[in-house]
Amino acid sequence: MxxxxxxxxxxxxxxxTRNFIAWMAREPDGETTYHLELxxxxxxxxxxxxxxxxxxxxxxxxxxxx
Numbered sequence: 187m188x189x190x191x192x193x194x195x196x197x198x199x200x201x202x203t204r205n206f207i208a209w210m211a212r213e214p215d216g217e218t219t220y221h222l223e224l225x226x227x228x229x230x231x232x233x234x235x236x237x238x239x240x241x242x243x244x245x246x247x248x249x250x251x252x
Contacts, residue, residue, distance in 0.1 A: 188221060194214070195211035195212060195213045195214065195219075196211065196212040197209055197211045198208070198210050198211075200220075205224075206221070206223060206224050206225075207220070207222075207223045208221070208222050208223075209221050209223075210238075217222075217232070217233075218233050219231065219232060219233075220232075220233070220236040220239075236243050
């Protein structure tokens with residue numbers, strides 16, 4: 187999506203369902219951000235927040251399976 191040396195982020199879809207999508211963007215300044223589109227809401231994460239969110243979701247899944 188983004189071009190080398192472009193001022194636009196390089197975006198990649200991580201996963202999608204019929205209603206939701208997770209994607210990441212490598213920003214021109216080198217920062218990687220993560221995004222969840224959940225219907226009318228989009229949640230944005232920096233890398234360290236994304237790792238914490240994934241840890242939370244793993245805990246949710248373990249609790250769900252218990």
